[in-house]
Amino acid sequence: MIGTPISPVSAVGRVTANRYVSSAFLRLDIDLGLPFDFRPGQFAMVNEPGPGGWTFSRPFSVLAAADQTLSLLYRVVGRGTAALAELPAGASLQVLGPLGTPFPAPTAERSAVLLGGGVGLPPVLAWCERWGRKDDIACFGARDGAEVPWELLGPRWHVSVDRPNGLPPGRVAFTGVVTGLARTLPGLPGPGRADILACGPLPLLRAAARLAQERGWGCYLSLEEHMGCGYGVCKGCVVPVVRGGSVRNATCCQEGPVFAAADLPWLGEEDGGRGEDTH
Amino acid sequence: MIGTPISPVSAVGRVTANRYVSSAFLRLDIDLGLPFDFRPGQFAMVNEPGPGGWTFSRPFSVLAAADQTLSLLYRVVGRGTAALAELPAGASLQVLGPLGTPFPAPTAERSAVLLGGGVGLPPVLAWCERWGRKDDIACFGARDGAEVPWELLGPRWHVSVDRPNGLPPGRVAFTGVVTGLARTLPGLPGPGRADILACGPLPLLRAAARLAQERGWGCYLSLEEHMGCGYGVCKGCVVPVVRGGSVRNATCCQEGPVFAAADLPWLGEEDGGRGEDTH
Amino acid sequence: MLPDWWQLDVTEPFTLGPRRLPGRIWTASGCFGYGLHAHDFRSPGGEGPYAGIGAVVTKTVTPAPRAGNPMPRLVETACGALNSIGLENVGFDAFLADVLPALEVRGVPNIVSLAATTPEAFGPMVARLHEQARGYAHWHGVELNLSCPNVAEGGHDFGSSAATVARCVASARAALPDRALLAKLTPNVADIAQLAVAAREEGADAVSAINTVVGLDVDLRTGRPFLPRRFGGYSGAAILPIALAKVDQVVRGAAVPVVGVGGVATAADALKFFALGAVAVQVGTAQMRDPFAAAGIARALARGPR
Amino acid sequence: MLPDWWQLDVTEPFTLGPRRLPGRIWTASGCFGYGLHAHDFRSPGGEGPYAGIGAVVTKTVTPAPRAGNPMPRLVETACGALNSIGLENVGFDAFLADVLPALEVRGVPNIVSLAATTPEAFGPMVARLHEQARGYAHWHGVELNLSCPNVAEGGHDFGSSAATVARCVASARAALPDRALLAKLTPNVADIAQLAVAAREEGADAVSAINTVVGLDVDLRTGRPFLPRRFGGYSGAAILPIALAKVDQVVRGAAVPVVGVGGVATAADALKFFALGAVAVQVGTAQMRDPFAAAGIARALARGPR
Ligand SMILES: Cc1cc2nc3c(=O)[nH]c(=O)nc-3n(C[C@H](O)[C@H](O)[C@H](O)COP(=O)(O)OP(=O)(O)OC[C@H]3O[C@@H](n4cnc5c(N)ncnc54)[C@H](O)[C@@H]3O)c2cc1C
Ligand SMILES: Cc1cc2nc3c(=O)[nH]c(=O)nc-3n(C[C@H](O)[C@H](O)[C@H](O)COP(=O)(O)OP(=O)(O)OC[C@H]3O[C@@H](n4cnc5c(N)ncnc54)[C@H](O)[C@@H]3O)c2cc1C
């Protein structure tokens, strides 16, 4: 449904840019020295080259790829991302990608409701850039206005913030969660006429699944699991998927990170009604 | 004999300069943020600060100390020194020093014959800068003319090279080993009238001990041993010293690195007549 | 730059028990799946991740499929990792039906890693394997996983007794006349050489040493172990000196060929095992990080023009 | 930033067996000498290297002086180190005559580490110690080093049998009524909890876990082990997960107070041991690198205004 798979490439690239594009997110551009292509929703494993670096590479969704340059968007959360943030232009990085199952490509019958939260933006933004049509709806949620990487978002993007501070002059944002924002938008598609494509923290994914259910839409979610290999060999990243009543483990890195919400009934259960979109 | 010991200080310093001063030697200046003093022959343990870095700190002789700045001279030989060479100005370094037993201070009755080989230069250069008198003799040996850090050596320094290439215009050097050079110098002190103070590779130290014996001079040698702690607690750096016929282990880091050659009779033995100063 | 004493070409065939194997750099069980995940991976050098590899030791399979342990299963530590995968695998039937034929078709040299909950269960598994794969050119042998510390039933204690090792090896050997039989030993014992002796005496062609070391890490946010089962198997660079010590103990104490495993990420790491007398070396955790790791080491340790 | 569950102040006195100790962060045996080398060391913060330390566990002393093993004795590895010091020490007589009084005079809280070549030799050593140091305020106890893997006579096997551990502890306990008695256990066994049970049953007030892990590293220039005795004791960051696992096994399997040792370099590392239930933590290799390491950890884990 998404064409022939793209062979992953393992290469040592060179950082060409690495800078904050908002108060909390950095954009990293890596020249891989060879052509790189991907499908929106796929990711790359990144590490320092050579025997140094971290035992496990770090997964990051592909934000964009132009010719030989791969772009990522990330936030500093631990030692790997802290080290990434220190890298000057010219530094070397080991990259393996693209990996994983992407978001579905568009179909004529259904429009897309793109929901991105925080550093969950890259896959939905990439989808929008590549495939976005007039009727597709694009919403991005951040903690506040300063965290939003405005320069990356075209005019079609609707923005929600938890706190309305830090908004640049002339920018508007909905105060609340991103699914709350989506609900306020005019002309939402009818049942069976849209798919949600979402990536972000778990509460966002749960809220997205619930919204899809309410509206009778399809729903595809990009999950995050800690990863060992990123290419399916270690079984360190499994997610239970339920089909036809039987549970089995799917690798988040290979069978995911994008899953049909229908296969993840536990998403709703664990929530226990405390879904973030209720506030 | 050398005054009250100087208390070692442990501090995180800031690199103020780190550059090649010859084809193979770098000079590293570290601002410790507090006054630093030392005696020539003492060393400092250096490491990256924090839990990163190397399990064991690396020992380097103190080249100079001016106010709060500690200077080292080093050559890249392995992973620690390779990492040092990459440090930009502004980088942080953990320093513990000054450590170890220095060279003896000058006495009125005896002149000093300073012999430094390669990165064995710092302690003898430091001695010369602090205490050098007209009659003291200073010789430095390197592989070739390019390796010599000419800018550090005052006019009193005699230089020997293994190969006479790479000499800057206007510079002269003896071709041969540093003890060979010393032998050619006019007006060498008589028996009992001088002490050799030497630091450098083992063949140089052996040759120095032999020269001292031939001439009836005293001899103090700065030894190198791989070190764990650098301050006497681990017993990882011991050197057999022989006094009055009985052998015991001395810590190179605390009882050394400077030893009287008389206490190291094994120096001559192991040599087996293949001493570098014979060519 | 290879040291003077190094005389081998690890990409040349060598004999292990009744079998010629195509090379001495292998991937370790559980760290490269069933050897079927990286066929289309590319690198600027052009050579694929299988080039020069002597064998893929496949993820351990058990008689029945296993869902493995609860998540999280992996913890990265300062210089290695803990895993508690719990032997998730497709089960022996699916392995025979789907995996092994695929390896043969793709020409992936392989050694099949097996685990069972009783020593005597190995014989029938090996017999079925042998029957189905008798004519396979790329199936080179069996590695008995006697050491996985993560499995509740048996697990840790299973491979730490020489008597049990002996029974496992004897059972498998009887059913495996013409392929290499390896016993993979646990390091979590005081005397690994004794286990190796037991394996040799019952006819193992080699032992693989080591499996993971028992380790634990604490999540400071909760004050509890990261892994639901508390302990995990410690692997990666941190265990290299331990693996070298165990391999040395076996080489000098048991007179059986040894395949070195543990902490290998570079050609230099692999050389250390060969220096101690290992006949082959496996790449585990490093292969997870870089699917080209083993191939790169093999290339670095091949002699001659390249 | 300390986690919510953390409630202790490691610089407050606590009870261990018959004794109040001044704090819970100690330096490990062999990594801070006899505790007499760093008194004049300064740091910008102003506090000395002994500030807040609960005890210096002194370098193990043996009945007679020992010259130790041949050089080289240390190898740095990727994330730790191997040592083969071979228990170089001044001997028990000199220790009693010179070292222990100096520690008392300087007010260094200390625990004396002892080794001997037979279990029954501990009793008389402890008795002499007790006799001389009975009135000392800063001598808090004895740690029996039952685990040094570097000593040829006995060494490795010495502390790996529960029966021997029991004999050593019994012998020492009989002579040590009013100071803490600790047994330091080797990790190089399949079941460390069993050793701890033996120690507890004979009256040890606590066990220290772990001593170094057997390791080896190869010098690629020669193809031979770096250390003349081939094996060394592996320590440093690399062994932290192993030490945590062993401590957990002892805490949950032996119901005896445990002092955690192995790979501690930061307050976070120490917290992991406390999270598992350790009553105190020792800093070894990291103290060699930084004489202020233990003091820094103690400061970080002291509560209240500072
Ligand atoms: C498919 C996928 C796509 C992702 N895309 C992005 C992205 O585009 N931008 C972005 O900023 N982040 C993204 N993440 C999360 C990112 O991988 C983590 O933030 C990163 O691994 C943290 O590494 P660290 O060393 O800084 O954190 P540490 O906490 O020090 O890492 C310790 C270990 O935990 C793992 N880990 C920690 N947090 C996460 C997490 N949230 N998800 C997965 N593993 C984690 C690390 O990989 C490492 O193995 C993605 C994760 C996945 C699984
Ligand atoms: C008292 C003393 C003073 C010294 N002064 C200087 C100096 O002024 N300038 C200079 O360039 N070098 C000096 N050295 C040598 C310097 O310590 C080593 O070059 C350095 O430790 C190498 O570290 P590495 O990580 O690059 O090498 P690696 O080989 O990667 O280091 C591995 C281990 O071996 C140790 N090691 C390696 N070579 C030596 C050596 N020659 N001596 C001691 N330990 C070694 C390292 O400290 C480390 O523990 C001195 C050594 C001593 C003992």
Ligand SMILES: Cc1cc2nc3c(=O)[nH]c(=O)nc-3n(C[C@H](O)[C@H](O)[C@H](O)COP(=O)(O)O)c2cc1C
């Ligand atoms: C994620 C993971 C899964 C593993 N699964 C297995 C397994 O199924 N069977 C087995 O014998 N060893 C298994 N191992 C152990 C490795 O094969 C190897 O013995 C160990 O990791 C040490 O080598 P390394 O440091 O190179 O990883 C596994 C290791 C890891 C990290």
Ligand SMILES: Cc1cc2nc3c(=O)[nH]c(=O)nc-3n(C[C@H](O)[C@H](O)[C@H](O)COP(=O)(O)O)c2cc1C
């Ligand atoms: C150089 C060195 C010497 C040691 N000497 C002793 C010793 O004499 N007695 C002892 O019980 N342990 C000794 N040890 C072991 C340490 O006390 C400690 O148990 C071990 O190193 C693990 O802790 P670490 O990782 O913090 O170093 C020594 C360790 C090192 C590195």
Ligand code: FES
């Ligand atoms: S991360 Fe290894 S299988 Fe997914």
Ligand code: FES
């Ligand atoms: S280096 Fe530790 S005693 Fe000298």
